[in-house]
Amino acid sequence: MxxxxxxxxxxxxxxxxxxxxxxxxxxxxxxxxxxxxxxxxxxxxxxxxxxxxxxxxxxxxxxxxxxxxxQADSKPETSSQPRPTTPVDESQRNTTASSAIRRSLEQEIESARQLCSKSKKVVMAMFQDARLGRAVEVEGARAMVNEITVSVERHPTALISLARLKTADEYTYLHSVAVCALMISLARQLHLDEGLVREAGLAGLLHDIGKMCVPMSILNKPGRLDDAEVACVREHPSRGSDILREGRQVGALVLDVCLHHHEKLDGSGYPHGLAGEQISLVARMGAVCDIYDAITSDRPYKSGWDPAESLQRMSRWCGHHLDESVFQAFIRCLGIYPVGALVRLQSDRLAVVVDQSTELLLPIVKVFYSTRTKAALPVELLDLSKLKGRERIAARESPERWGFQNLEAFWCELDRRRGSIFDR
Structure with a gap:
């Protein structure tokens, strides 16, 4: 023996x-x-x-x-090595998935709003335990990942798009919810098996738990961080990994994403300066999802970028910071023109993307403004994929250039002027 x-x-x-x-x-x-x-x-x-x-x-x-x-091995994983991220045949991919019925964005929005509110409370409770040095209870997080997975099945981007509308004060908590949903959607796009999809979601939900070891005065600072503050923030992946490892409730995949989601392909990331193949697939996924939600969200020190502009900027970081193949899969999740993007049509009308269609370049949009007359138009819903080339997107546009506010009202029908949309 x-x-x-x-x-x-x-x-x-x-x-x-x-x-x-x-x-x-x-x-x-x-x-x-x-x-x-x-x-x-x-x-x-x-x-x-x-x-x-x-x-x-x-x-x-x-x-x-x-x-x-x-089945015989029911002990939690404690290894510090990453669990595998194994692509499987598409015909086998959803053998353990729920049988959620696909919904339109409009149908899923209210469910997604309630789920965001519920998830935020779960994340706040876990993060508060971490800040106070108490053991973090992960079972509640796993339950939330299951619910978020079902929402993503019903509509791939409803919760993702809605979570982007968080206020700066909510960022620390709802950022984790958004990255969870993004990781689930991306894992599905990469054809990972269902168990790994949910582990990727859990990794997204817990990836920033180490920020609870960073003073709130630094996390919420409206101005530029000094060198000492930057060094403090850069400790959060290691501190988060330590918290999760001590709790012995998560597997190595979750630990890997928590520890390495700020690594870059060229070795300029942190905490270990990993480069190229030293960075696992799940950590590369975590980097893409983390960055997208960060740059599209309002922060104490800046306003979020337009979704389409964010994807364009991220494309320039591929090869030296981000993995190109993972990023391309990410685009297939969100669409080249994500929900909420402002676009100009060939007819010189402006529209907001409100959902994806069967074609990446031809989403469903709501037309509302004429660039020729500089006047509002009656709102019209168009599925560009069904117009047989009679109308197409000519370019993306900046909302700031046109002075537009609250464009999300065109697709989620929620008014942000009353504060958070997740606490009503």
């Missing part, structure tokens, strides 16, 4: 997502130069199975276990 943490399995049982600790047999027969690695590439799996290697040792703490062992 051995106490080895590794499992010896036949090569036929190896799947993507397993962590190969050792290839059994003579090293000259091995198809890889690496001694141990996470098996993520289908081509690597093919090479392994076609080689003369008959057995491998896998490390279940760093990757998937054989199916027969999954």
């Amino acid at each position: 051995t106490d080895s943490p590794y499992l010896r399995i036949p090569v036929e049982a190896v799947t993507l997502g397993m962590y190969v600790q050792e290839l059994c047999g003579a090293w000259v027969n091995h198809p890889f130069w690496r001694a141990h690695f996470l098996l993520e590439d289908p081509e690597d799996l093919r090479r392994l199975k076609e080689s003369s290697v008959r057995e491998v040792l896998i490390d279940p703490s760093r990757g998937l276990s054989p199916p027969a062992l999954k």
Whole structure:
């Protein structure tokens, strides 16, 4: 009897997502130069199975276990290594998903508003426990992730778009809710299996819990941070990872996103200056989702950018800060022109994007203004994908240039002038 943490399995049982600790047999027969690695590439799996290697040792703490062992292992993960992010066949992707009925944006908005309000309270309670040094109870967070997942199934961007409208005072808490929903949507777009979709959502909900170790005076400072304050803020990924690891209620995937969502491909990120392939897929996902919600939200020191403008700016950061393939998948989640974007049509009319259609470049819009006459028009709903080229988007526009306020009223019918839309 051995106490080895590794499992010896036949090569036929190896799947993507397993962590190969050792290839059994003579090293000259091995198809890889690496001694141990996470098996993520289908081509690597093919090479392994076609080689003369008959057995491998896998490390279940760093990757998937054989199916027969999954139910028996009910202990929470405590490994500091990231869990795998394994793409699966599209036909298998939603085998454990709920059977939520797809809704229009208009139908989902009120449910999403209530869910945002409920989620904010859960996050506030968890973060307050963390600030006071108490153990963070994660079960409530898992329940919220399940509800948010169902909302994303009913409409991919309703909750995401609504959460963007948070006030600056709500940012710390609703940012976590928004990143949770974005991570779920992005994980689905990348065809991760359902268990990993929900783990990605939990990672999004908890990724900034370390900010509770940062003084509120720094988090809410309206002006530029000095060097000491910047250094303090940059400690939050490590502090958050410590909080979650001590609680022993989350897996390595959640820890990885919490610790590494500020890493950059060129190595200029923090806390560890990881570069390139050192950064896991889920951490790259976390970076994209975190940045998008941050730059589109009102903060104490700046107003949020227009959604379409934000995506355009983020595209310039691909390759050195952000992962290009993850970002492209992210665009497919939100659309090239996300909900709330102001656009100019070929007819010189201005419109607000109110939902996505079957075509990325041809969303559903509400037309309301003529740039020729500089006058308001009767509001008209247009599904550009059904107009057979008779009307298209000519360019995105800046709301500030035209002096427009409260454009969200065109798609969510909520008035922000009365304060938060999530506490009514």
